[in-house]
Amino acid sequence: MLDERLDDEPGGGRRDVGTCPVKHFTVFDDVAAGHYWAATGELREETPAFFNDHAQGYWVVTRHDAVKDLYQRTDLFSSESFTAWEPNPPYRFVPTQIDPPEHIKYRQLLNPKFSPGAVGRAEGPAREIAERLISQIAPSGRCDFVADFAIRFPTEVFLTVIGLPPADADLLVPWVEDFFLGLNGAEDKVGGMVAALEGIRGYFVDLLAQRRETPADPETDLIQHLLESEVDGEPLSDTVLLDMCTVLVLAGLDTTRGQLGYLFQFLAERPDVRQQIVDDPSLIPACVEESLRLHSITIADARKATKDAEFHGCPVRAGDMVMGLVAAANRDPRHYESPDEFRLDRKGNHHFGFAGGPHRCLGAHLARREMIVAVEAWHAAIPHYEIDEGAELRERGGQLTLISLPLHWTPAEGDEP
DSSP states (O other): OOBOOOOBOTTSSBOOOTTOOEEOOOOOSOEETTHHHHHHHHHHHHOSEEEEOSTTOEEEEOSHHHHHHHHHOTTTEEOSOOOTTOSSOSOOOTTTTOOTTHHHHHHHHHGGGGSHHHHHHHHHHHHHHHHHHHHHHGGGSEEEHIIIIITHHHHHHHHHHHTOOGGGHHHHHHHHHHHHHHHTTOGGGHHHHHHHHHHHHHHHHHHHHHHHHSOOOTTTOHHHHHHTOEETTEEOOHHHHHHHHHHHHHHHHHHHHHHHHHHHHHHHHOHHHHHHHHHOGGGHHHHHHHHHHHTOSBOOEEEEESSOEEETTEEEOTTOEEEEOHHHHTTOTTTSSSTTSOOTTOOSOOOSBTBOGGGOOTTHHHHHHHHHHHHHHHHHHOOOOEEOTTOOOEEETTBTEESOOEEEOOOOTTOOO
């Protein structure tokens, strides 16, 4: 996999990559499930860092300590771009792409809506949604878990939490799907990504107009809350409002879907672990936490260098993109004991399932609670299930998700199909 070439500079000459090897690695293809975890693990053990000749060229660090520094070194890295192959993205998400100290001003507007207390109040509605969906699925004895539950459940919960009609998922989910397909960097999908962003923003343009005409309760409606919020004594501009609403939808409607798919694939393949949580539901939070570490849906995350510096052996220049292999870091044997094992008794499970540093995932508490509720409700109704024989599970590249997960089980006595 090593290639000792030095890439040409844009103006001629050769790019100095120091002692770092040069490789070509991309994350865009739909592949067999588990491929990217294996590929990033191999890269981590081959080298702590390399220069990737993909796109404009960017640095890649592979191990836990370097990925942690990438997230925490706000003195060296900007979140202006989080996509390594797109240093000047055509979108701007707030607060995701705002750097400290301005970042916290916007983050503070959102934190109360996704705090542990707020998430606790959402547990009742989340459980009702999960039980309703499962009651519709259980009698049939089979489903595509991704399409029939993993997408629908967190989408309905998220929209309920922020005060939007759950039925609007029919509009929003296809746009979110098209955005992530384009974000992967495939040239034939970029147009769909742009159209998806336009669709999402158009949805919120109309919604903001509605809230201005007929205000909702800001305690239960996030859009109204943002309309009434201020930063530095000034109301939020429409541009900032749209940037904030867009990133909330993109983050809230895809991530939990991916995590649930991989967790239920694992539980279907490991009836021993499944029986443990059926026998002792108090183990479910640990089960969810270990899945967040081991089944990382984020292959990689990136930041943009603000100055020249040596970073974990990479001679980084201002403007360079540096990508951290999150999936590899979450299984780094230098940080975790038996990193490739799923252990319900793992202690101090500090992982990058929700990123790290000041931009750590705003919705972490909600995502954890959704997953716990989903596992509890599902196993109360369907404790034993299997993946369809001969099913070839495949995953979408970029932000990982299983494309489908066909499951079957024996319906409980009295269930009617």
